[in-house]
Amino acid sequence: MNFLEQYNYWIVIILMMSGFYIVIAHGNLIKKLIGLTVFQTSVFILYISMSKVTAGTAPILNEAYKVYSNPLPHVLILTAIVVGIATTALGLALVVRIKEAYGSVEEDLIQEKDLQQEGSE
Amino acid sequence: MLMGVYSLLTASFFVLMDAVDVAFTEAAVGAGISTILMVTVLSMAGRFENRQLHHPRIALFVVLITGVMLVYGTFDMPAFGDLNAPVQTHVAPYYLQQSAQDIDIPNVVTSVLASYRGFDTFGEVVVVFTAVIGVLAMLEFSRKPDTTGDEPAPMYQHKILRIVGKILIPPIMLFALYVQFHGEYGPGGGFQAGVIFAAAIILHAMLFGVESTRKAVSMPVVKVLAAVGVLIYGSVGVVAMLNGGRFLEYNALAENPITGQHVGIIIIELGVGITVATAMMLIFLTFARRVGKANGESA
Numbered sequence: 001m002n003f004l005e006q007y008n009y010w011i012v013i014i015l016m017m018s019g020f021y022i023v024i025a026h027g028n029l030i031k032k033l034i035g036l037t038v039f040q041t042s043v044f045i046l047y048i049s050m051s052k053v054t055a056g057t058a059p060i061l062n063e064a065y066k067v068y069s070n071p072l073p074h075v076l077i078l079t080a081i082v083v084g085i086a087t088t089a090l091g092l093a094l095v096v097r098i099k100e101a102y103g104s105v106e107e108d109l110i111q112e113k114d115l116q117q118e119g120s121e
Numbered sequence: 122m123l124m125g126v127y128s129l130l131t132a133s134f135f136v137l138m139d140a141v142d143v144a145f146t147e148a149a150v151g152a153g154i155s156t157i158l159m160v161t162v163l164s165m166a167g168r169f170e171n172r173q174l175h176h177p178r179i180a181l182f183v184v185l186i187t188g189v190m191l192v193y194g195t196f197d198m199p200a201f202g203d204l205n206a207p208v209q210t211h212v213a214p215y216y217l218q219q220s221a222q223d224i225d226i227p228n229v230v231t232s233v234l235a236s237y238r239g240f241d242t243f244g245e246v247v248v249v250f251t252a253v254i255g256v257l258a259m260l261e262f263s264r265k266p267d268t269t270g271d272e273p274a275p276m277y278q279h280k281i282l283r284i285v286g287k288i289l290i291p292p293i294m295l296f297a298l299y300v301q302f303h304g305e306y307g308p309g310g311g312f313q314a315g316v317i318f319a320a321a322i323i324l325h326a327m328l329f330g331v332e333s334t335r336k337a338v339s340m341p342v343v344k345v346l347a348a349v350g351v352l353i354y355g356s357v358g359v360v361a362m363l364n365g366g367r368f369l370e371y372n373a374l375a376e377n378p379i380t381g382q383h384v385g386i387i388i389i390e391l392g393v394g395i396t397v398a399t400a401m402m403l404i405f406l407t408f409a410r411r412v413g414k415a416n417g418e419s420a
Contacts, residue, residue: 009195017188025180054202058141059229070213071229079245081146086252089404093259
């Protein structure tokens with residue numbers, strides 16, 4: 001068993017962990033969303049790399065080819081990309097509203113304002 | 122900008138992995154629309170982060186531990202490109218072998234998307250539609266008092282951009298239609314076509330200003346069309362039921378099951394294309410106007 005055979009998963013893990021780090025270490029809500037996008041792409045790559053077959057070709061049937069990559073993950077990820085952008089847009093819409101209400105997109109500033117409001121009530 | 126480069130790289134990577142349909146989508150969505158949305162929101166929220174990171178050391182530690190555990194998990198995974206991996210042995214061979222007889226279109230991705238897994242795709246279209254309703258509810262209908270005043274389009278003064286843009290928009294739309302109706306034979310389909318079509322409209326909005334685009338494409342019509350796309354998809358399923366089949370069973374749509382499959386796939390891809398195109402347009406136009414207004418106030 002050769003360890004280097006699984007390098008595709010390691011690339012996915014590196015990307016995934018970079019996204020994860022951005023999400024937990026940054027207080028800026030937009031950066032958190034960018035981190036989520038990076039994380040999301042790593043999942044896409046995980047699926048697509050699983051569907052790859054050595055010496056296979058794109059799953060468009062043709063007399064000349066016998067081996068095709070797995071079409072099922074392609075379908076799942078194709079729709080996931082479009083759904084992903086739609087949900088990211090929803091997240092960004094929330095950020096825009098938060099910015100309008102609080103004047104900031106920093107998590108700790110928002111929390112401070114919330115606490116002040118509670119104190120004054 | 123980096124986001125766009127990152128997406129384009131991902132897309133080329135997908136081509137190497139033989140996932141041409143996915144690469145197509147990623148290039149259109151990631152390098153085009155998602156980057157533009159991020160930049161639009163950043164223009165409002167400010168470019169610079171002035172706060173310290175929360176406990177970067179602890180975060181790094183958590184991330185490293187999780188990463189090491191995940192790497193440990195991969196030791197049991199099948200090798201890259203392995204033909205006998207579990208993923209390749211369940212339904213995939215069935216799709217690849219039967220698709221030619223059942224559906225008779227060369228692009229297996231389209232036949233799995235639209236026919237074998239039509240329920241999933243219907244669900245995804247509904248999710249996109251719901252997300253658009255959410256964006257509209259948060260940014261469009263809850264309006265702040267209108268700050269009137271037509272600011273000139275940011276790029277209108279660039280003559281070259283304007284003319285090149287004008288020349289480019291019709292071919293982009295034509296290409297979108299080609300992708301839409303050629304999806305059964307080559308890479309493409311409703312999702313990609315919708316995004317490309319929306320990109321043409323977004324280009325128009327960047328060149329001539331959001332307000333003039335909102336007039337040109339008529340927002341109420343676009344909003345109705347987003348719902349019509351979902352409706353078309355759903356009605357194909359209902360028509361199949363009326364013809365004695367099950368929901369989304371295209372074989373019942375025509376005398377010959379294969380013709381039925383073709384008709385079904387073309388119509389539902391059209392529904393998907395309409396919903397995705399109008400959804401992306403609505404999302405961008407709503408954002409651009411809201412953010413443009415906020416910037417106008419603070420300036």
